[in-house]
Amino acid sequence: MYEWLRDYQQxxxxxxxxxYSLERSQRELKRWISGxxxxxxxxxxSDGAKLEERIERIERELQIKLTEQKSxxxxxxxxxxxNHKILKLKYVDGMTLEEIAEDLNYSASYIYKKHAEIAKMIKFAHEIKLTHC
Structure with a gap:
C-alpha cells in the first residue's frame, strides 16, 4: 500500500x-597523511593503505544512492x-501536521485524524504481511 515510504526511508x-562512513574514512586518511x-x-x-580505495568505493555507493533518491x-x-500528500509532506519533506494542514488548506484536526487513519492502515498492512510470511 505505502511501501514507497518504507523504501524511501531505507x-x-x-x-x-x-x-558518516565517508567522513570517518576521510578523517582517518588525513591522520595518515598529515596527522x-x-x-x-x-x-x-594494512587498513591504512586501503583507505583511498575505501573512500572511492563509498563515494561511488553514495552517488548511486543519491541518484536513487532523486528518482x-x-x-x-x-x-x-x-493520503499520499500527507505522507510525503510529513515523512519526506519533514513538515509538521499543522504545517501540512495549512499547506493543504485543511483544519489541523482533520489532518491529525487522517494521519492517524493512515498510520493504522500501514500498521494493519504490516501486521498482515508478517502473519503471511
Missing part, C-alpha cells in the same frame, strides 16, 4: 550512513490523493 538511512600517524610505515595489507523523489511527486 534509502535515506543508507545515505546518512554512507555520508599523528604520518610517520608510521604502512604495509600493503524516488520524482516518483513520489507523481502520486495523487490526500
Amino acid at each position: 534509502i535515506e538511512d543508507e545515505i546518512v550512513y554512507l555520508e 599523528d600517524l604520518a610517520g608510521v610505515k604502512l604495509t600493503a595489507e 524516488f523523489m520524482e516518483l513520489i511527486s507523481k502520486f495523487s490523493g490526500l
Whole structure:
C-alpha cells in the first residue's frame, strides 16, 4: 500500500550512513597523511593503505544512492490523493501536521485524524504481511 515510504526511508538511512562512513574514512586518511600517524610505515595489507580505495568505493555507493533518491523523489511527486500528500509532506519533506494542514488548506484536526487513519492502515498492512510470511 505505502511501501514507497518504507523504501524511501531505507534509502535515506543508507545515505546518512554512507555520508558518516565517508567522513570517518576521510578523517582517518588525513591522520595518515598529515596527522599523528604520518610517520608510521604502512604495509600493503594494512587498513591504512586501503583507505583511498575505501573512500572511492563509498563515494561511488553514495552517488548511486543519491541518484536513487532523486528518482524516488520524482516518483513520489507523481502520486495523487490526500493520503499520499500527507505522507510525503510529513515523512519526506519533514513538515509538521499543522504545517501540512495549512499547506493543504485543511483544519489541523482533520489532518491529525487522517494521519492517524493512515498510520493504522500501514500498521494493519504490516501486521498482515508478517502473519503471511
